[in-house]
Amino acid sequence: MSTDPKQIRGTRQDTFTVGLAIEDPDNPGQWIEWGVWDTKTGGDLDSEDRLYYPGAMQPPYSLGGRISPQAVTLTRNYRIQRDHYHLQKLLDGVGKSNCQVTQFAMDKYGLTHAPAILWTGTLKTVVPPEHNSESSSDPAMISVTITVDSAPKAVGAPS
Numbered sequence: 001m002s003t004d005p006k007q008i009r010g011t012r013q014d015t016f017t018v019g020l021a022i023e024d025p026d027n028p029g030q031w032i033e034w035g036v037w038d039t040k041t042g043g044d045l046d047s048e049d050r051l052y053y054p055g056a057m058q059p060p061y062s063l064g065g066r067i068s069p070q071a072v073t074l075t076r077n078y079r080i081q082r083d084h085y086h087l088q089k090l091l092d093g094v095g096k097s098n099c100q101v102t103q104f105a106m107d108k109y110g111l112t113h114a115p116a117i118l119w120t121g122t123l124k125t126v127v128p129p130e131h132n133s134e135s136s137s138d139p140a141m142i143s144v145t146i147t148v149d150s151a152p153k154a155v156g157a158p159s
Contacts, residue, residue, distance in 0.1 A: 016040075016104065016105055016106060018039075018074065018103045019035065020037060020102075020144070022089070022098070023097045023099070024089065024097075025093040038077060040073070042072045042145075042148075045070070046067070047064065047067045049062055050065050069119075073125075073146075074101065074143060074144050075141050077139045077141060077142075090144065094126055097122065099120065102155075114155075118153045119152045121147045121149045123146060125143075125145035127143040127145075
């Protein structure tokens with residue numbers, strides 16, 4: 001890794017690509033690619049913490065604890081051809097379909113870079129677009145929430 005200040009660059013929130021694949025609820029073992037999503041929230045990896053207090057008034061120390069992966073929520077603009085015609089597959093998968101969420105970093109030229117961050121879990125929630133006859137300027141959005149069952153993985157990382 002370079003320590004040259006010209007090579008050390010940060011990135012922005014909009015320079016990632018996030019994808020979703022869901023196991024077909026009608027054909028277990030087959031996966032449906034749901035393409036790129038506009039926003040991803042959650043996916044944090046937290047843990048329990050247990051402090052141990054030894055005798056003789058010595059300072060406490062951490063025993064660590066179990067990890068607690070947080071759910072991932074994805075949203076995007078609802079498109080008729082891409083989402084509406086296939087919505088039933090999402091609805092049928094709630095509570096049972098396995099899911100994979102991938103997040104790749106992108107550079108300022110739009111090129112993706114490994115490793116990808118991979119979350120796996122179960123489709124928990126599907127929220128079809130809200131409706132408001134008084135609003136013509138807000139985009140219709142769809143969102144899904146995935147219950148994450150293990151720590152995220154950095155897939156494709158150099159060893």
